[in-house]
Amino acid sequence: MPMSFFTQNVIRTLSSAALILLSVSACTEERTPTESWKHSENGSYASSFSPDGRYVLVGDIDLPAKLWDLETNKVKYTWQNTPSDSGTTTDVAFSDDSKVAATVESKVIVLWNMENGEPMIRLEFPVTIKDIALSPRGDHLLLALQDRTAVYFDVIRNRVVQIFKHDGKAVNSPIDQLINTVDISPNGKYGLTGGDDHTARMWNLETGQQLRIWQHKNDVSFVSFDPRGGNVISSAGNAQTRIWSVKSGKQVAVLTTSPVDVDGIWGDFPVFKTTTTAIAYSPDGKYVATGHPNREICVWRAQNGQALGCWFTPRKDALKPGVVIQALAFSPDGRSVYSELGNGLAQKWRIR
Template structure:
């Protein structure tokens, strides 16, 4: 009887924690699944409309996919046909340009014809994160020395942002190239003007900032640290809107995207999980779990990219080399 009571109490505690977290058991069966990198992937990004994915594969360079047609559009090699070391990929909001980078160099590619636009080497410090504005107007390069470079390839203009005191972990850029959002190991994320490097808003955290993301329509910013503060901010005022609600002592995010209507935030994680959050309240609304590689032991996968596809579907790309399409259930 004593053990039965103990089991009952543990069961009640488990159910209570699940209810407190606001999450149900994650969905693990996607609507569709496609293999985009046979031996796994190093990096990926998904276009704003969810039609295209760019995947840096462990053994086959960089490939651009038209997702639902399951058709490879282009194959790119960053530095010849040797080992592919591209660990950062970003598609511009207008689907016109892609930027890719390894630790030492970055390249711009034309999505309309698959041709390279340019290749630039960085000598001062290794590249940690990249982002590109519409039409390739400007490129952000976050580096391990704490500096962020804003670069316009058409004019050769280069601006260095020196706001961070330690290495930069994540960057994002507004579609028009006017504003940059950057976060680093110095516990700070900055929104700054790429015309002059002036800081517009400062977002502070109690630990190192691991991910930043801008709403393409200029409404919100998202910043997350290595512990428990994952904050949505009003981009116009710099005021907090909500903090993501979870009971875990630590939660790391690998990608974040706002829905077109501004109601939801979609995030990926290194633990196979995808989460849908309510922007206004920070409450979780849904959860999915991507597939690991078949030969992975233990079975794990990093969610590199997430994206909305219309109003009721989402797309994910993960280190397993798989693209997976998931349905958002009506509430």
């Protein structure tokens, strides 16, 4: 029985989709790292590389957080909120000058002196802290809180400077939406927030004025200023990662390995969607590395979002395929990328 015109078109469409899927799957390769280390026995909820490229702070599950020296691969400091009771570190961060580190255990923040490893201040908030960013010198904090707000906090004066909210207008909701992610600009003047209202927003931290709003198609899970402060990177869950100009507010690039228009009809196909969980910027500002929850790392040209290569990190257990890339960093010479994984493994990769 001859096929109908409709059936023939469906087959052609499915065949085209299959070819696209094959071309995408061929883009990411299995690679072997130049070096590999174990930084956690039980895995971690959070990790971060210091801006000076010398250390990585890993928040072990049910163990103290550990600051690892990347050159010697030895623990320099072991940190926890209460010396006699190890809690799970839920988030970690550094000041841009790499002089202050922060560990978060649910509602408690401790700021640590990187020079001697001693605690500088302990802060307890009434609600759970979802994400934290430090000002360039560590004297201010921007916090995403479980109560649907982001708080800009003055550590020296021990006071809240601003409270930011994401109203539900973008998702047609009468209530404020959860804020998931935050960042502070390199000059300390501006803040980024990303939330369940599908938007990333930029604020003046002193006045509280909203300066930019960027719309996405899903909950925004990651925001970041580049080290020069000229661009913003934002990513939504199961959506595309985008680069925006701070000055104009316009989109600079979309970070995607898809061979089709990601904003077209095939852009919503699941294979073209990816969540970004980590970002690193090369020392010269020309390249961006992204980490994803499917154990994938990609390197891009920052100017136009061109994909230069993607590869998979190793699994700790072959039966556990999900490996979240928690943190990335370029080496000082820009020729290698360090990765820290949620399964406790760390690697160094040579960029091809």
